[in-house]
Amino acid sequence: MILLELLIGFLKVGCFAYGGAYAAIPLIRDIVLSYGWLDEEMLTYMIAVSESTPGPIMVNLATYVGSSQAGLAGALTATLAVVLPSFIIILLVTAMLKTVLKNQYVQAVLRGLKPGMIGIILATGIAMICRNGIVTEETVRLRPLFLTITLGAVYFGSRKIRKGGLSPIQLICLAAAAGIAVYGL
Amino acid sequence: MNLLADLFLTFARIGLFTFGGGYAMIALIENACVANKQWITHDEMMDITVIAESTPGPIAINCATYVGYMRKGFAGALAATAGIVLPSFVIIYAISIFLDDFLAITAIAHAFQGIKIAVGILILDAAVKMLKKMPQKTMPRIIMAAAAAAMLAINIFSLRISSIVVMLAAGLVSLILYLTKKGGQAK
Numbered sequence: 401m402i403l404l405e406l407l408i409g410f411l412k413v414g415c416f417a418y419g420g421a422y423a424a425i426p427l428i429r430d431i432v433l434s435y436g437w438l439d440e441e442m443l444t445y446m447i448a449v450s451e452s453t454p455g456p457i458m459v460n461l462a463t464y465v466g467s468s469q470a471g472l473a474g475a476l477t478a479t480l481a482v483v484l485p486s487f488i489i490i491l492l493v494t495a496m497l498k499t500v501l502k503n504q505y506v507q508a509v510l511r512g513l514k515p516g517m518i519g520i521i522l523a524t525g526i527a528m529i530c531r532n533g534i535v536t537e538e539t540v541r542l543r544p545l546f547l548t549i550t551l552g553a554v555y556f557g558s559r560k561i562r563k564g565g566l567s568p569i570q571l572i573c574l575a576a577a578a579g580i581a582v583y584g585l
Numbered sequence: 586m587n588l589l590a591d592l593f594l595t596f597a598r599i600g601l602f603t604f605g606g607g608y609a610m611i612a613l614i615e616n617a618c619v620a621n622k623q624w625i626t627h628d629e630m631m632d633i634t635v636i637a638e639s640t641p642g643p644i645a646i647n648c649a650t651y652v653g654y655m656r657k658g659f660a661g662a663l664a665a666t667a668g669i670v671l672p673s674f675v676i677i678y679a680i681s682i683f684l685d686d687f688l689a690i691t692a693i694a695h696a697f698q699g700i701k702i703a704v705g706i707l708i709l710d711a712a713v714k715m716l717k718k719m720p721q722k723t724m725p726r727i728i729m730a731a732a733a734a735a736m737l738a739i740n741i742f743s744l745r746i747s748s749i750v751v752m753l754a755a756g757l758v759s760l761i762l763y764l765t766k767k768g769g770q771a772k
Contacts, residue, residue: 412749414642415641415740416641416748416749416752417641417643418638418639418640418641418752420712422707422708422712425708425720426736426748427748427749430747430748431684431747431750434745434747437766440612441701443705444700444701445684445688445697445700445701447704447708448701448703448704449677449680449684450677450698451704451707453673453676453677453680454599454600454601454602454603454672454673454676455603455645455669455670455672455673455674455676455677456610456643456645456646456673457643457644457673458643458671458696459643459646459670459673460677463673463677463678463681464675464677464680464684466680466683467677467678468681472678475651475674475677475678475681479670479674483642483666483670484642485642486640486641486642486643486646486647486650486717487642487646487650487662487666489640489641489642490637490640490642490647490650490651490654490662491654491662492651492663493636493640494651495654495752501636501639501640503589505760505763508759508760508762508763508764509756509757509759509760510639510759511724511725511757511759511763512728512755512756512757512758512759512760512762513721513752513755513756513759514725515719515726515728515729515732515755516728516729516732516751516752516754516755516756517715517732517752517755518715518716518719518729518732518750519714519728519730519731519732519733519734519735519736519751519755520733520736520748520751521711521712521715521737522709522712522716522729522733523710523712523732523734523735523736523737523740524708524712524736524740525705525708525709525710525711525712525731526707526709526737527736527737527740527741528704528705528708529705529706529709532701532702532704532705541763543698544702545697547698547699547702548702548705548706551699551702551703551706552706555703555706556710556758557648568707570707571703571707572700572703572704574658574703575696575699575700575702575703576653576696576697576699576700577696577699578699579695579696579697579698579699579700579702579769580692580695580696580699581628581701581738582695582698582699583695583698584691584692584695
């Protein structure tokens with residue numbers, strides 16, 4: 401049953417997403433693709449939409465996936481499921497478990513989890529750039545490649561000119577304009 | 586005003602005005618809860634940031650749950666958490682109804698061809714920023730590189746292995762290393 405699948409899928413996301421907004425993306429991608437809820441293309445669009453609308457990306461993605469699969473009930477189920485683990489854990493931590501986080505063995509596990517997560521995010525970023533921008537169906541296409549190089553250069557180059565550089569939302573707007581120009585003209 | 590309503594509305598406002606999530610929200614929460622409402626102290630805010638980093642879930646939600654619980658127990662935690670989630674829930678739900686029609690417009694479809702490349706760049710950038718903040722020691726570096734290699738292999742060969750397995754393996758390796766090191770010192 402789809403609601404139960406959404407509940408279990410997003411509980412997993414909620415339990416394992418350490419380290420801020422982008423940490424959840426590899427996990428959500430994993431789960432959403434393996435259940436066949438969205439294809440890679442649609443998921444990428446939704447990441448952009450989540451980044452451009454207020455609120456935590458993880459919650460936004462859960463709401464969208466839930467809604468696309470099972471309407472309002474699905475949206476509610478997925479959103480609740482993604483929030484529930486952190487809600488319960490924070491209650492436990494503030495109520496009694498604060499010392500647990502200082503425990504040497506817990507610390508040892510966390511010291512591994514965090515770099516592991518960074519590696520996973522790094523690999524996901526590389527995989528998504530390769531798939532969307534450079535190689536598509538085993539052939540190199542010029543327009544995505546051109547967009548990837550230009551946008552990458554502008555985004556990282558903007559930091560050299562101005563402190564902080566372009567914000568994610570500014571990059572998304574610029575990429576939208578570039579997409580219309582490169583594909584439309 | 587009723588404290589529960591105040592918690593709900595304050596966090597709903599934070600939820601409505603923070604884009605990009607995560608760390609962007611901490612500044613707003615600090616401003617609202619420490620400076621403005623004096624619900625928690627600055628030290629408590631630092632504590633909760635550390636706890637949020639070591640526990641799963643969006644930092645903003647962790648903060649909301651914590652502040653709500655400190656002020657008004659379980660009901661407070663519920664009110665604050667519901668407040669921070671509600672604005673994005675309503676906005677995304679509305680978008681999800683129209684997105685397919687929206688994507689059918691040619692210009693919009695072209696725009697999204699550009700946007701999907703930007704998303705890849707943003708994810709890579711997030712990883713690079715985290716890498717810079719990671720402890721510059723051998724062990725975290727090896728674990729990071731091994732996890733990245735495993736995840737790339739999973740992607741390239743379309744293996745059906747969840748990233749959760751990769752993460753748990755990283756935690757387990759770190760624990761075993763710690764235990765062997767500790768055992769070695771005891772002898």
